[in-house]
Amino acid sequence: MGQAHRRSGPRRRARRAGLTTLDRQDPSAPLPAEPAAVSTNQIGVTPPPMGWASWNTFFSSIDHNVIKQQADALVSSGMAAAGCKYVDLDDGWWQGRRDANGNIVVDENLWPGGMKAIADYIHSKGLKAGIYTDAGKQGCGYYFPTTRPAAPNTGMEGHYQQDLETFQRWGFDYVKIDWCGGREEGLDQETTYKQIAAAHEAASAVTGRRLVLSFCEWGTGLPWNWATGYGDLWRTSHDVLLYKETPGLTKMYRNFDEAFQPAAQHTGYHNDPDMLMVGLNGMTAQRNRLHMSLWSIAGAPLLAGNNVATMSTETRDILTNPEVLAIDQDPRGLQGVKVAEDTRGLQVYGKVLSGTGKRAVLLFNRTGSAANITVRWADLGLTTASTSVRNAWTRSTVGSFTTGYTTSVPANDAVLLTVSGTEASATTVEDTTSATTPTFSSITASAAGTKLVDITYANGGSTARKATVQVNGQFTYVVAFPPTGSATTYRTVSVLAHLAKGTNTVKFAAVSGSTAPDIDALRIQGIPGTDGAALVGSASDRCVDIEKNTYVNATQAQLWDCGGGRNQTFTRTSRGELVVYGNKCLDADNNGTTNGTKVIIWDCTGGTNQKWTVNSNGTITSNLSGLCLDALNAGTANGTKLILWTCTGQTNQRWSLT
Known part of the structure; x- marks a missing residue:
């Protein structure tokens, strides 16, 4: 899934010579060897409030x-x-x-x-x-x-x-x-909150205090x-409870x-x-x-x-x-991801925890009847070796199991577990350049999906340093790198990244006004339960895309340059659905069966308007209407909207699942 680079003595020394005097504690001292990224050197990050x-x-x-x-x-x-x-x-x-x-x-x-x-x-x-x-x-x-x-x-x-x-x-x-x-007032969210973040920096320079x-x-x-590195947390949805409202599911x-x-x-x-x-x-x-x-x-x-x-x-x-x-509050600081939904409404989520082979697992039954739910170790990025399972609510060990674990979950309820197993194989890619914020190219993935990326770095300062990370042409995120104790002490922090099948580029860059950490290597490991495929248009060589990572129902699918993002990765389910984000289905708008019907995303309902047939000739047809997934007006440019249309055999109706 990745391509390791051989170390080079002269190039390593050239890279170390690129350190700033702020980082170099003794410029005349021998330069130490740098370790490849390993998850056992993780450093804790600020937990959620x-x-x-x-x-x-x-x-x-x-x-x-x-x-x-x-x-x-x-x-x-x-x-x-x-x-x-x-x-x-x-x-x-x-x-x-x-x-x-x-x-x-x-x-x-x-x-x-x-x-x-x-x-x-x-x-x-x-x-x-x-x-x-x-x-x-x-x-x-x-x-x-x-x-x-x-x-x-x-x-x-x-x-x-x-x-x-x-x-x-x-x-x-x-x-x-x-x-x-x-x-x-019609203000722009990104512009306004970034202005507030800048005002916060200015206020802190005056008072010496900081606010979350x-x-x-x-x-x-x-x-x-856009909010990472500007805010510490950001709401992702409307209020969970309104005034005088009864709490509900x-x-x-x-x-x-x-x-x-x-x-x-x-x-x-x-x-x-x-x-x-x-x-x-x-x-x-x-x-x-x-x-x-x-x-x-x-x-x-x-x-x-x-x-x-x-x-x-x-x-x-x-x-x-x-x-x-x-x-x-796990110090690795990551979010869980959905890794399975074998039956509609019976969901499995996995969260990578600190340490080696550690995961939290949620078996979530969203249906009205009790049901068995299975977590497979392979979906979590673990081997099928014997894995210890513990129930977080009863605070008791359940036992050890190979391959996976199955238990009954009541209706509209969940079972929360922690598991300790064996990590599946991963790839380490080492920087051999003189850059402190390098670009790692030729990182290959056997399937599109969410990957665990451990970043080895050194930060000899007394406060966290920042750098941005960007995968392919996706959005750029600010990453915080806590102090490691010295400029020659290496630790890892973790991110979850969405990679495309094939070759990917992971680019780091300095943040304006901040001293960059010294980034040394990446360890990249799959979370196979998130794997899916890009839908690539034959005429455009562009991907079916949900604009700007939005999850809003009725958002119309479009063409965009392929970048491997989560908004371009679809899972084909056994039910005939094409699922993005783990919970939104490609949908024929309003059960449409006529030419020009918009192809949108919507909460998965099991309806026939959300079921598709992938045909051997490259067409994808709606099970409701028999119409083909079509790029509007045979368009090939970024932003071209997707519709249903009578199948014509033209290339704007042919797709490959990559």
């Missing part, structure tokens, strides 16, 4: 008494000791008044001593403090008031650096930046394509599905499917455990939203189960 947020229970009705009570309860309940450190004040803390200099003025009847006093109190409990704002002129409470009247001017637009400096001086550690004002930046534009601007499942953008989640950057509903009215113990299982396999932030001061012992135990939290 854990804690409590005010919104799901108190909505706008928060003041110093509410926050102090919840902070106290986080400590007394044992949640803080379990790692729940953040106390986040959501919308409603501020009524929108500024002084003549534009500084925030708060109601000291609600917040005696001001906001610094409440942040100090939270810190006195050994916890961290979070606060809320909006990217626009108004916060969400202005457009959607709940328990308090609409308060104007509660957003930060026009005061980005000023407000961020204020939050830092008050002592806050975390800020959630909502998007109600931004949406109403939580971007909350609900996935509308596709933040997984529909939105829980939707937010879970929409959170999976695995190439974007790594090295301290996180997809965020929203706050937890665990312990809220309407949530049973079984549903609470399911909710925690879903968010943990996704490696999601875990921000409880229940009343911690009045919760039951059962709820506390669910929120603090150490083995479930360990899956979520």
Whole structure:
């Protein structure tokens, strides 16, 4: 799957000679040998935030008494000791008044001593403090008031650096930046949040403090394509719970599905499917455990939203189960991926954990009846050798099994496991150039799919350094490289990357304003359960593509240059579906059977309009209509939309699955 490069003494020395004087501790000292990338040298990265947020229970009705009570309860309940450190004040803390200099003025009847006093109190409990704002002129409470009247001017637009400096001086550690004002004003998500990130850097240069930046534009601007290195976490979907709404499975499942953008989640950057509903009215113990299982396999932030001061012992135990939290907080910092769905609604997810041969597994039954679900070790990137299985909720060892493991899973429930087995084979590719941020070309893959990439590097500084990584022509992601102790000490961090079948290029580059780490080698290993195929047009030599990694239902498929992205990788199921992202089916829009029907993506339903026949002559026909998958107007350019049309035998209707 990859091509190893032979070491070269002179070239290695030339590369080491390229170190900066900041990196070189003793330029006259002999240059040490550099190891190939090995996963046993992993370094831990910043885990997703854990804690409590005010919104799901108190909505706008928060003041110093509410926050102090919840902070106290986080400590007394044992949640803080379990790692729940953040106390986040959501919308409603501020009524929108500024002084003549534009500084925030708060109601000291609600917040005696001001906001610094409440942040100090939270810190006195050994916890961290979070606060809320909006990217626009108004916060969400202005457009959607709940328990308090609409308060104007509660957003930060026009005061980005000023407000961020204020939050830092008050002592806050975390800020959630909502998007109600931004949406109403028609602001551009990427541009706006990158402006806020730059204002944060400027504010930090003044105050010497930093905030965790939580971007909350609900996935509308596709933040997984651009937010790494700007935000620390970003919402991938709309709210999991609205005001006065009863918690339900529909939105829980939707937010879970929409959170999976695995190439974007790594090295301290996180997809965020929203706050937890665990312990809220309407949530049973079984549903609470399911909710925690879903968010943990996704490696999601875990921000409880229940009343911690009045919760039951059962709820506390669910929120603090150490083995479930360990899956979520695993120091490798990766997201789970879907690796099997042999029967519609019976799904298997696998998450690569730190160490060797370690995986978390979710067996998820989305149907209305109990059913057996099987995880195969080979789908996870493990060999079929004997593998130990442990149940995370019962905290008990199940046994050791070869090939895989099968168990019955109740309806609308899940079984969460950790397994310890033997890693399948991998390929190490070493940099033999003088570049600190090299380009690795000729990386080959036997199948398109998601791969585990361990990056060996050295960082002799005292803070994390950044570099970008890009696979083929896909989106570029910022990767954080924590200090390794010295410029000659090598460790690995991990990312998940989507490779095409055949030859791939993985390119690293320095980030403006940041000293780059010294990147030495890659270890590349398949996760075979994610493997699929590109659909390549015979006339265009371009791939069937879902624009910009969007998951929005009714998005029309198009042609685009082949890059191996997850949005170009389709799995043919035994049911005749062509599935992208693991949960979206190629679909004949509105059950269309006429020429010109759009070919779109939609949640997989099992309908005939989502079933296709791949024919020996290269055509792909809709099982509903018999019409051919067609590039509109015989187009071959990027952006050409796909439709159904009477089969003509022309090359714009012929495809290869590569």
